[in-house]
Amino acid sequence: MSVEGKPRRTTGWSGLGDHFPTLGRTINAHRLVYLDTAATAQKPEGVIAAEQEYYRSTNANVHRGIHTLAEEATAAYENCRHRVAGLISAPSAESVVITRNATAAINLVARGLEHTFKAGDEILLTEMEHHANLVPWIMLANRTGIRLRHIPITDEGLLDLDRMTQLLTPRTRLVSLVHVSNVLGTINPVREVAEAAHAAGARILVDAAQSVGHMPVSMEDLGVDMLVFSAHKCYGPMGLGFLAARPEILEEMEPMEGGGEMINEVFLDRATWAEPPLKFEAGTPNVAAAAAFPPALDLLEDLGLDAVRSHERELTDYALDRLGEIDGLVVFGPHDPSLRGGLVAFHDPEVHPHDMATLLDQAGVAVRAGHHCAQPLHRRLGVVATTRASFGVYSTNEDIDALIEAIRFARRYFQS
Ligand SMILES: Cc1ncc(COP(=O)(O)O)c(C=O)c1O
Incomplete structure (x- = not known):
């Protein structure tokens, strides 16, 4: 073209x-x-070229082989994890799980923490969420009997923080909200919400699909426990997303998918899991996409x-x-x-x-x-x-x- x-x-x-x-x-x-x-x-050209180059010169599976190509593929894949951890000030590279997209990352949390919820618990969302941050929780509520509550918005499209204070109760186990609304454009005061959530004893997940790559986003500065985003919305390839979470949350989460890569030991009738983040990365991942994301991050860093x-x-x-x-x-x-x-x-x-x-x-x-x-x-x-x-x-x-x-x-x- x-x-x-x-x-x-x-x-x-x-x-x-x-x-x-x-x-x-x-x-x-x-x-x-x-x-x-x-x-x-x-x-950008750099991303397109890197994806092509991966298939031209490397193309091997990760974490498996000990030949040169496999080691290079693994290094490229793990480099992506490191770069993302740096980009969003995640607790560590090991606290970054590589997924297909932001949607998959939220589903992973909803499934992974399912065993920690019981009927009567509440999850607090907002009226301005993308379906990716609504439907996984609706499915969880259908399975567990938890209650979903929603922070309303004002007519100007801002979160009604007074209502939030009333909605946060000892029953609230998790607050999950969007950083930047994909319709209103509203930048939510995530740090303030995180402080309120923590004061109420709840955890907080932020859907940063519209903010990462568009503004500085730091898990540490926002004070959030979990953050998700997709590479394709910040100039990177499709088929690549991330969940970053505090280590104890990843420890607590059950894996959503079983298979190769995510295990420690397998017997015919039982298995033990690898440590996070690999515990959540069953099967062959999109290594080419992971190899192609760093040039997008280079561009954003240069700008x-x-x-x-x-x-x-x-x-x-x-x-x-x-x-x-x-x-x-x-x-x-x-x-x-x-x-x-x-x-x-x-x-x-x-x-x-x-x-x-x-x-x-x-x-x-x-x-x-x-x-x-x-x-x-x-x-x-x-x-x-x-x-x-x-x-x-x-x-x-x-x-x-x-x-x-x-x-x-x-x-x-x-x-x-
Ligand atoms: C705010 C927000 N959250 C989540 C998503 C889901 O992103 P993906 O489709 O890459 O999983 C989008 C995509 O439009 C979005 O705008």
């Missing part, structure tokens, strides 16, 4: 988009304006996560201003960009989100339309679906201008 890569950016990092091959594409005779990074981020955050904040500020110019458009989430991550969801009473996304695509603008795997939140917002524009390191003010122009076009189309 050709990169029609001429410097085209007047904001952000000049020429950075040229390192992302997909961004050189033309869609419907327009330059691709990719505003769907919250669904998955585009991949600096504080600078990445500032860039996305400025884009969000600009997008809120420009969307505000369109009469009747309803924009969800906090008005203050310092309280938001790099995404904006809106509803146009005149154009259904699916029609909007289709017409925007005609103009080369890729956005997401629908409930964004957050149906309860959309019910709370009083809409069935929204249109979402989300930003990454390669996004520019010009991308947002193109979005606005395309929205105006969609409006004219439906009015004519």
Whole structure:
């Protein structure tokens, strides 16, 4: 695929988009304006090259062989774990479990800690969760009889912390919440929630799928017990995610899947488990993806996560201003960009989100339309679906201008 890569950016990092091959594409005779990074981020050349290189020069299974290729594969896989531990200030590399994605990581916790819950226990979630942080707990509640409670949101899309205080009781065993909402953009005050959860004797898990790679995220600074995220949302490959947890939690968790790699000793009728994190990594993992993630982390390190955050904040500020110019458009989430991550969801009473996304695509603008795997939140917002524009390191003010122009076009189309 050709990169029609001429410097085209007047904001952000000049020429950075040229390192992302997909961004050189033309869609419907327009330059691709990719505003769907919250669904998955585009991949820089370094990531694509590393994945190819892994298959070209290494391609062996991990933790098994003692030949050179197997040792190199194992080193690449374990290097990924180390890099991730450093990225999020996890307690140690051993406290990072490599999974398929953030969803698998939350399911792992829900299954792994199942034996510690009893009927009457409560898990506190929020009204703004992605289905990935709702459905595994609903399934757990169905199996165990625990009760799920939810911190409501204010009309501005902030967590109602007064209600949280009332909902946290000695029955609360776990608080699990999203760091940055994938619809409202709200950056939740995780540290404050963690302090309240711990004071009530509960543990806390944070779904950092929309924050890692977009701002500095530290388990230590947030004071959380568990954190999950997916590599593909921070410029890394698909099929790779992480659960980082305090060591005693991983000790307490039961493995969800049995098989090779996760055992210590196996007899015909019984088995003992390996130590964490391998206890949770049954079978052959996605080594190629693990080998390809570090170049994405190199890029983020070179740019600096504080600078990445500032860039996305400025884009969000600009997008809120420009969307505000369109009469009747309803924009969800906090008005203050310092309280938001790099995404904006809106509803146009005149154009259904699916029609909007289709017409925007005609103009080369890729956005997401629908409930964004957050149906309860959309019910709370009083809409069935929204249109979402989300930003990454390669996004520019010009991308947002193109979005606005395309929205105006969609409006004219439906009015004519
Ligand atoms: C807030 C949030 N949590 C969890 C997920 C699930 O991520 P994945 O599909 O990579 O498991 C997403 C994906 O959109 C998300 O936005």
